[in-house]
Amino acid sequence: MKQLFSKEKWKYAFYTVSHPADGYYEIRHRERGSVPIAILLVILFSISFSINRISASFIVNDVDPMTVNLLSELVSVLLLYLLFCVGNWSITCLMNGEGRLKDIAIALGYAMIPMIICMNIGTIFSHAVAADEGAFYVMIIGIGIAYGVFMMLIGVMEVHNYTLGKTLLTIFLTFVAIFIIIFVVLLVGDLINQVYSFFYSIYQELIFRS
Amino acid sequence: MGGSAMKKKNLIKRTAAALLAATVLLLVPAEAVQAEELPYDTYNYNYRQEFVITPAAYVPNGSVTGLSVGTTDFKEPQDFCVAPDGLIYVADTGNNRIVVLNHEMNEVVREIATFDRNGTADTFNAPYGVCVSENMELYIADSNNRRIVVLTPEGEFIKIVDNPQSEILDDNFEFIPLKVTVDYADRIYAIVKNAFEGILVFESNGDFTGYFGTIEVSISLWEKFWRRLASKEERSKSQLYIPTEFTGIDVDDGGFIYASNIDPDGKQAVRRLNPQGKDVIQKGENGNVGGDILTGMYGDYSGPSQITDVVYRDKGIYSLLDRRRGRIFTYDKEGNLLYIFGGVGSQEGTFNVPVAIESIDGEIIVLDAYYGAIMRFSETRYGKLINEAVGLRFDGDETEAIEKWQEVLRLDANNELANTGIGKAYLTAGNNRLAMEYLELGMNRKYYSIAWKRYRNELLAKNMNIIMTVVVVLIILWVVYKKWRKKKRGKAVEKEGGLL
Numbered sequence: 001m002k003q004l005f006s007k008e009k010w011k012y013a014f015y016t017v018s019h020p021a022d023g024y025y026e027i028r029h030r031e032r033g034s035v036p037i038a039i040l041l042v043i044l045f046s047i048s049f050s051i052n053r054i055s056a057s058f059i060v061n062d063v064d065p066m067t068v069n070l071l072s073e074l075v076s077v078l079l080l081y082l083l084f085c086v087g088n089w090s091i092t093c094l095m096n097g098e099g100r101l102k103d104i105a106i107a108l109g110y111a112m113i114p115m116i117i118c119m120n121i122g123t124i125f126s127h128a129v130a131a132d133e134g135a136f137y138v139m140i141i142g143i144g145i146a147y148g149v150f151m152m153l154i155g156v157m158e159v160h161n162y163t164l165g166k167t168l169l170t171i172f173l174t175f176v177a178i179f180i181i182i183f184v185v186l187l188v189g190d191l192i193n194q195v196y197s198f199f200y201s202i203y204q205e206l207i208f209r210s
Numbered sequence: 211m212g213g214s215a216m217k218k219k220n221l222i223k224r225t226a227a228a229l230l231a232a233t234v235l236l237l238v239p240a241e242a243v244q245a246e247e248l249p250y251d252t253y254n255y256n257y258r259q260e261f262v263i264t265p266a267a268y269v270p271n272g273s274v275t276g277l278s279v280g281t282t283d284f285k286e287p288q289d290f291c292v293a294p295d296g297l298i299y300v301a302d303t304g305n306n307r308i309v310v311l312n313h314e315m316n317e318v319v320r321e322i323a324t325f326d327r328n329g330t331a332d333t334f335n336a337p338y339g340v341c342v343s344e345n346m347e348l349y350i351a352d353s354n355n356r357r358i359v360v361l362t363p364e365g366e367f368i369k370i371v372d373n374p375q376s377e378i379l380d381d382n383f384e385f386i387p388l389k390v391t392v393d394y395a396d397r398i399y400a401i402v403k404n405a406f407e408g409i410l411v412f413e414s415n416g417d418f419t420g421y422f423g424t425i426e427v428s429i430s431l432w433e434k435f436w437r438r439l440a441s442k443e444e445r446s447k448s449q450l451y452i453p454t455e456f457t458g459i460d461v462d463d464g465g466f467i468y469a470s471n472i473d474p475d476g477k478q479a480v481r482r483l484n485p486q487g488k489d490v491i492q493k494g495e496n497g498n499v500g501g502d503i504l505t506g507m508y509g510d511y512s513g514p515s516q517i518t519d520v521v522y523r524d525k526g527i528y529s530l531l532d533r534r535r536g537r538i539f540t541y542d543k544e545g546n547l548l549y550i551f552g553g554v555g556s557q558e559g560t561f562n563v564p565v566a567i568e569s570i571d572g573e574i575i576v577l578d579a580y581y582g583a584i585m586r587f588s589e590t591r592y593g594k595l596i597n598e599a600v601g602l603r604f605d606g607d608e609t610e611a612i613e614k615w616q617e618v619l620r621l622d623a624n625n626e627l628a629n630t631g632i633g634k635a636y637l638t639a640g641n642n643r644l645a646m647e648y649l650e651l652g653m654n655r656k657y658y659s660i661a662w663k664r665y666r667n668e669l670l671a672k673n674m675n676i677i678m679t680v681v682v683v684l685i686i687l688w689v690v691y692k693k694w695r696k697k698k699r700g701k702a703v704e705k706e707g708g709l710l
Contacts, residue, residue: 058650058655058658059655059658059659059662064258128666130659130660130662130663130666131655131656131659132659
């Protein structure tokens with residue numbers, strides 16, 4: 001555990017931000033990444049995202065703070081993260097991807113770093129802008145998101161040793177896989193519910209008749 | 211001794227309790243008690259377009275029927291009008307007469323059922339609309355006789371406007387005037403049944419000049435696409451895209467025409483038409499002057515408001531009357547909703563078929579065709595304060611308005627208009643910090659941004675010394691650090707060199 005959270009690993013996460021292609025390659029082949037750090041980064045991203053919407057300045061922020069729920073957003077972000085990792089893993093397994101589930105999780109988690117940084121800088125910066133300077137705020141957030149998406153793309157590409165075209169295709173298929181997973185989970189849930197209610201009604205019959 | 215002390219204590223307790231009860235009774239305002247007995251809620255929409263209940267702005271103040279003023283009951287009256295001298299003219303459509311009430315609405319001044327037209331007696335046939343001009347001439351939209359009759363207030367014949375001739379009118383055009391109004395130049399504006407092209411305008415001598423204020427039909431791209439695909443037969447069967455008709459009409463001090471219409475989208479149910487017939491109405495933050503914003507999806511009570519009449523009151527304030535839910539919407543000149551009240555029902559102060567609205571001395575009066583009655587609503591302190599504050603802002607007297615708004619806030623702490631009003635006044639006064647506070651409460655992003663910009667400049671100017679000092683010190687420190695590092699490295703290199 002200590003090794004997974006070591007200073008070196010943290011430094012390497014930031015090295016990945018500045019050198020995405022190199023960084024992700026070494027994560028796959030030289031074990032330089034850390035899954036706990038990746039998960040922590042996803043959690044941090046979710047919190048920064050919520051905080052941005054709650055406390056960015058009134059001038060640039062049209063969200064009703066009453067509608068933001070930090071905890072439920074955290075749960076849904078983590079769930080989405082899990083779904084994407086599993087979906088991508090199951091697709092790339094069939095498409096000659098070299099990455100392990102661990103590598104995909106790290107690739108996605110490390111891509112959160114620019115978004116976390118820009119979200120928080122944007123939140124603070126928003127309190128300094130007037131309405132006609134709001135474009136700067138939008139630009140800061142935009143750069144963060146764009147660089148994050150770019151890192152995700154490079155991450156998936158390097159980890160699986162894909163070409164760009166194949167990466168885009170697998171990402172599209174990943175979303176299909178996510179829908180299939182959700183569909184199956186709902187189906188199974190409904191089925192279990194029906195089986196349960198069947199046995200429950202038998203139990204009730206027995207109770208009332210005896 | 212213990213007993214007497216106890217008694218004394220009890221006495222004190224009792225007195226205190228009695229005093230407390232008395233203060234509580236005194237503190238409960240009379241209005242709050244009344245508000246619970248009202249047959250309707252007074253409400254408004256906030257910035258996030260949520261429904262917010264506010265204190266009552268207007269309370270029912272009795273009703274006036276034909277019997278109560280000493281004549282036979284009104285039968286489906288469709289319109290009424292307050293004359294410049296304060297008398298009220300009711301178009302009693304079902305009884306084919308015009309009833310004139312005194313200012314207090316407790317007795318009939320006169321009834322006009324017949325008039326002498328160049329020696330022959332003439333009567334009305336379903337007089338639908340009525341209006342008294344500034345020059346004290348009575349205009350009656352005599353619908354089934356297809357004419358507009360102009361009389362003196364006493365009922366003497368002046369002229370008749372009928373049978374408009376123009377090539378822009380259809381050959382089988384039928385002139386059935388429903389509502390009529392007159393501006394300061396005695397131009398006549400008439401809403402005519404099935405005239406979808408707009409309001410008909412006549413010169414003072416009765417010549418038809420043309421249509422006015424046509425409502426444009428908007429066809430969405432999707433509808434256009436379907437019409438493209440449809441065959442000729444299908445197209446002929448599908449519904450026609452015709453604009454809605456105007457329903458009510460009023461004229462303001464500057465000669466601008468306020469005309470209401472039923473908007474199926476619920477976005478804009480009133481137009482303020484300039485002399486060219488162009489719509490110059492101002493819309494508020496939400497861009498909506500169409501009555502209710504939140505409407506249900508199912509049932510009789512659902513759907514957008516159906517505005518049947520409009521009244522221009524004073525200082526840019528105008529009210530709309532909704533037939534669907536019996537609500538009265540009041541807007542200021544900038545298109546902000548001030549308050550909404552009223553409802554459909556059978557209690558006093560509710561409507562069944564409201565058809566016309568007028569205002570008289572701080573009262574709003576509504577004519578109900580089903581009950582044949584005029585419902586009166588008098589303003590409460592809350593309503594009065596809002597009207598006065600808006601009026602002061604209309605006159606440009608923002609500093610005086612601030613006191614009124616403060617009092618509004620005492621009655622309704624979340625009133626966004628009041629907060630914005632105070633914020634704007636502070637902004638003009640140069641108190642940017644306070645202005646920001648109130649403008650944020652009032653959810654006014656535009657003015658908040660202006661206040662913040664000024665406040666930011668203030669802060670920068672005030673703290674320039676400190677900021678510049680910090681920056682200079684940081685730069686010096688940085689330079690020193692760099693030099694120090696260079697020196698250290700140089701030494702290390704020297705050492706290495708020495709080793710080698």
